[in-house]
Amino acid sequence: MLLIGATGFSGTAQANTGTHELLKPETPFSWNGVFGRYDREALKRGWQVYHEVCSNCHGLKLVAFRNLAAVGLTPEEIKAVAAEKEVQDGPNDEGAMFQRPARPSDRMLSPYANDKVAASIHGGAVPPDLSLITKARVNGPNYVYSLLLGYPDVPPADVAIPEGKMYNTYFPGYAIGMPQQVFEDAVTYADGTKATKEQIAKDVVTFLNWAAEPELDARKSLGVKVMVFLALLTALLFALKRQIWKDVH
Known part of the structure; x- marks a missing residue:
């Protein structure tokens, strides 16, 4: 594609x-x-x-092979997918760069x-x-x-x-x-x-x-929790305000 x-x-x-x-x-x-x-x-x-x-x-230069765990790949599948690609590494003991099979920690370049x-x-x-x-x-x-x-x-x-x-x-x-x-x-x-x-x-x-x-799922989950917390806090503060000022007319 x-x-x-x-x-x-x-x-x-x-x-x-x-x-x-x-x-x-x-x-x-x-x-x-x-x-x-x-x-x-x-x-x-x-x-x-x-x-x-x-x-x-x-x-996908911002995505590492290991990130694919989030889409349902097992560690073994991730290793196999990464090994299909070669990445440049080095230098070796002679100071030369070399190609090696990609690892889960490598990115999809x-x-x-x-x-x-x-x-x-x-x-x-x-x-x-x-x-x-x-x-x-x-x-x-x-x-x-x-x-x-x-x-x-x-x-x-x-x-x-x-x-x-x-x-x-x-x-x-x-x-x-x-x-x-x-x-x-x-x-x-x-x-x-x-x-x-x-x-x-x-x-x-x-x-x-x-x-x-x-991070979309985690962000939305946190957002919902924050909104629920704020709603509860608002209700508690309103109840507290009513209690404090109940004798004031």
């Missing part, structure tokens, strides 16, 4: 998304609302989509050695890191969801798309460097969930939002 240029647009991007209302999942994202929480099953499915599709082009290598492969565009992709745009989750599903079977005839680019309804300028990545049954979910395009897009957006806001 290659979300080239999915970040950092202003006027043109707003013109596009203003013309085409962003898509929203049929069932809202589970974390929406004051009491919303991440759906753990969706998180694990979203990780599977990222791992099998997106990680070929994109890194870009699959490319550097940006120039990435740009040379993708026609000058560098696939963005996805750690904060849902925070890089206004209404980011719905934008990314729309972008993944924004490839019509037949592009409009009146829109000129440069060679090597694809039409996307929700991308600024409509010409995107990322080929369509989300198809029916593009992945086979381990839990048996039917992998429709909409399901795949929703699951991977859930995972990417977790990558950007892993």
